[in-house]
Amino acid sequence: MATISIIGIGDLQTRQLRENVAAALAIYPVNSEVVNVTEVSTIVASGVSQTPALLFDHEIIAEGVVPSIAEIIHLFKRHF
Amino acid sequence: MQSVFKTVPLFFFTKKDSPMDNFSNAPLHTEPEILRLNQELVRQNDLLEQMVDDRTEHLASLLNQILQSNKKMEMEIAERQRIERILREHEAEMQGALRTERELGELKSRFLSTASHEFRTPLSSILSSAEILDMYAQKAGNEKFIKHVIRIKSSVNQLTGILNDFLSISKLEEGKVKPHLEVFDFDTFCHETFDEIKGLRKKGQKFSHLYPTIGVVMTDKKLLKNILFNLVSNAIKYSSEGANIECNAQILGDKMSISIRDYGIGIPQQDQSHLFTNFFRASNAENIQGTGLGLAIVKRYVELLQGQILCKSTEGQGTEFVFTIQLKQ
Numbered sequence: 085m086a087t088i089s090i091i092g093i094g095d096l097q098t099r100q101l102r103e104n105v106a107a108a109l110a111i112y113p114v115n116s117e118v119v120n121v122t123e124v125s126t127i128v129a130s131g132v133s134q135t136p137a138l139l140f141d142h143e144i145i146a147e148g149v150v151p152s153i154a155e156i157i158h159l160f161k162r163h164f
Numbered sequence: 165m166q167s168v169f170k171t172v173p174l175f176f177f178t179k180k181d182s183p184m185d186n187f188s189n190a191p192l193h194t195e196p197e198i199l200r201l202n203q204e205l206v207r208q209n210d211l212l213e214q215m216v217d218d219r220t221e222h223l224a225s226l227l228n229q230i231l232q233s234n235k236k237m238e239m240e241i242a243e244r245q246r247i248e249r250i251l252r253e254h255e256a257e258m259q260g261a262l263r264t265e266r267e268l269g270e271l272k273s274r275f276l277s278t279a280s281h282e283f284r285t286p287l288s289s290i291l292s293s294a295e296i297l298d299m300y301a302q303k304a305g306n307e308k309f310i311k312h313v314i315r316i317k318s319s320v321n322q323l324t325g326i327l328n329d330f331l332s333i334s335k336l337e338e339g340k341v342k343p344h345l346e347v348f349d350f351d352t353f354c355h356e357t358f359d360e361i362k363g364l365r366k367k368g369q370k371f372s373h374l375y376p377t378i379g380v381v382m383t384d385k386k387l388l389k390n391i392l393f394n395l396v397s398n399a400i401k402y403s404s405e406g407a408n409i410e411c412n413a414q415i416l417g418d419k420m421s422i423s424i425r426d427y428g429i430g431i432p433q434q435d436q437s438h439l440f441t442n443f444f445r446a447s448n449a450e451n452i453q454g455t456g457l458g459l460a461i462v463k464r465y466v467e468l469l470q471g472q473i474l475c476k477s478t479e480g481q482g483t484e485f486v487f488t489i490q491l492k493q
Binding site for chain 1: 223227
């Protein structure tokens with residue numbers, strides 16, 4: 085099973101990213117587990133340089149931006 | 165975030181709806197009052213949520229700053245490690261080059277030393293034969309013959325001087341020259357040395373000794389003689405006929421300072437910093453014979469006597485070399 089990690093402490097942008105990922109998954113289902121990483125020490129250790137960040141299987145896909153639903157679906161197709 | 169306050173607490177229910185009617189002593193509220201309190205509660209809840217959101221945004225912004233600083237530091241560390249790795253590689257290369265350079269230097273010194281030795285033997289034979297020829301020429305009174313013999317002798321002496329310079333620099337570079345201290349009378353020594361050099365003077369050149377009686381000193385006589393010989397012969401070489409060459413000396417505590425001044429062609433400003441480098445010739449001395457080793461040898465001799473040498477010169481006006489040596493008690 086793939087892991088989709090959404091990294092961010094729950095600010096507006098992070099919440100938006102969570103919503104977009106959920107919407108994208110509803111349109112383009114991927115056999116995956118969505119993990120919300122909110123712990124600061126875990127965020128620092130994750131290697132991202134900005135939040136919110138989107139990771140597929142621990143690989144940084146986007147950071148500091150909120151990809152749209154269409155963009156996330158495109159990323160899903162490319163990655164999974 | 166799901167609000168916990170959106171459910172109205174039990175005690176805000178009206179008297180007739182309250183299940184705790186018979187058990188509570190709490191004051192009961194009228195319906196409009198409850199409505200107002202509910203609205204107030206919702207407003208307070210919204211306010212709190214807004215505050216939480218603001219704080220979260222602020223924290224997210226701080227977190228991003230920390231993450232960016234971290235990234236920057238990671239990059240700086242990686243860059244430093246890269247530079248350190250390059251430096252280590254270069255250091256290894258440099259050490260290799262230095263080793264090769266040292267080996268080449270030793271090889272060059274050995275070659276110079278061996279070659280000079282090998283040249284000196286046949287030169288001695290040429291010189292002694294020239295001396296014999298000179299004797300015959302003098303007896304025969306043949307002017308042309310005498311002139312050529314003098315030319316041979318002069319060229320051989322010149323070549324011997326060059327080879328001596330080569331040998332001296334080789335010995336110095338190999339660290340074979342060590343000072344041997346002895347006690348001697350400086351004034352007599354100076355007189356003898358200048359007496360030896362006076363044969364090199366051009367027509368009308370004069371030596372002026374501008375120092376008081378120095379007396380007995382303890383240093384390496386041979387090295388000091390070589391230094392003086394080199395500096396004075398340079399002064400002669402680079403001055404015109406009739407020029408004055410001044411020698412000054414003084415004792416300063418446990419040091420002795422000696423200066424040789426000429427009023428010759430001088431040394432161009434841009435050449436002065438390279439004067440003591442092996443084989444360096446000043447740009448205005450290219451037509452005057454020399455190996456460019458004399459001053460390099462002088463500097464090393466002065467250093468062997470724990471002293472320093474300085475040059476003051478103005479092109480076209482003359483040059484003064486001042487050196488100090490450490491006197492032993």
